[in-house]
Amino acid sequence: MQQIIIHVDMDAFYASVEMRDDPSLRGKPLIIGSMPQERGVVATCSYEARRFGVHSAMNIKEAYRLCPNGIFMHPNFEKYRAVSDQLHSIWNTYAGASETIALDEAYLDVTEKAGSWEGACGIARTIKRRTLEELGLTCSVGVAYSKTAAKIASEEKKPDGYFEIPTPEAFVNLILDRDVRVLYTVGAKTAERLNSAGIRTVRDVRDRPEEVIRLLGKQGEWITRMARGEDGRKVTPYRPEEAKSISRELTFQADVDDFVFLKDVLFLLSMSVERRASRVGLYGEGVSLKLTYADMKTITRSKLIPSSRSAARIDREAVSLLEQVPRRPVRLVGVGIYHLTGEYARQLRFEDLLPQAKDRQEAYVPERLRDLHNRYGLDFAGNLDKIFHGETLYRTVEYMRKHRGRTASGGR
């Protein structure tokens, strides 16, 4: 049997949550992101604000110029994450496999559970109804024979939309005269290359496949297949909350009761976690701290964060967790990020949303490295990368432990 896929996407997600929780915001142009006087961008905005031309990723100053009477609000990520968990747990009950694309978006493979096309459409309606009844939020849903088609279907009647694309023929008829950018993976750059060859619409792609392939290689092959409605991609089960963590831990040769030193070690571990996360292209939406005390009792503490992998952010969170635990001699310390999400997640990085936070973070690492230089006489110039390899980090930390107090040590 052919696959049947549902794509669900919440309407103006962050803004809708805020409007649900504060009726005085309803019906108003609500802009979630930075404040107009700050530097930064729009994360999302209500449909009322969209009428003024405001949209996601727009510079906040521009948004203010277009919509000076809008209500501007900072995002509350922890709240959206909690709502997101509720959403996905409703949706997942209807799917054989579900793939979380963003906090507010998922692909559901309902082929087996629905048993028929009509069954799938029934599930899609039920999902809309339950999302509204149980969480007070509207979503847009597409039912289709492929992922590409389901995604386009969910966008078709937004907001509070419902649309079906049962066959490749229906899909092709729908998008034939649209801009090439409607095809998944075709962004502004690719579109420009196609346009300069006179290929502007899906019809052009369909009619001139050799040219598209010559121009774009592998991507071209994919695009020409999509223009014929072919997309056999499966829904790949991916639930960020089930993804593993990236962490780094260290056991000291002798127990440590110096919390200034412990914080310095946390910083190095945080930097190491950042490096590992960058290498695999992941961000964390939670930071965890692990301590084993001298009596072998192990504790872990964790905190949700807007997705990030910056050492500065990880370290700040880890230090604030450390400040809430008992101060007793420690034999092992570890730092990690969890709730991993990939680069493709569309949620803006916190650092992008509030660049002033980024500035602070950029200064953070050099400042902390200077601390280490002052306290232990360490000079990382040039070989910072080398110290993070397993044994080397361990030796560096032992060196620090032994050279504590030889130089003036500040802080607690």
Ligand code: TTP
């Ligand atoms: P989207 O689903 O793209 O947008 P939306 O739900 O706000 O609006 P629509 O009705 O058009 O679907 O993204 C979901 C949330 O992700 C959004 O509410 C805010 C966040 N987001 C960002 O932080 N930055 C971005 O650039 C985008 C596109 C979204």
Ligand code: MG
């Ligand atoms: Mg959405």
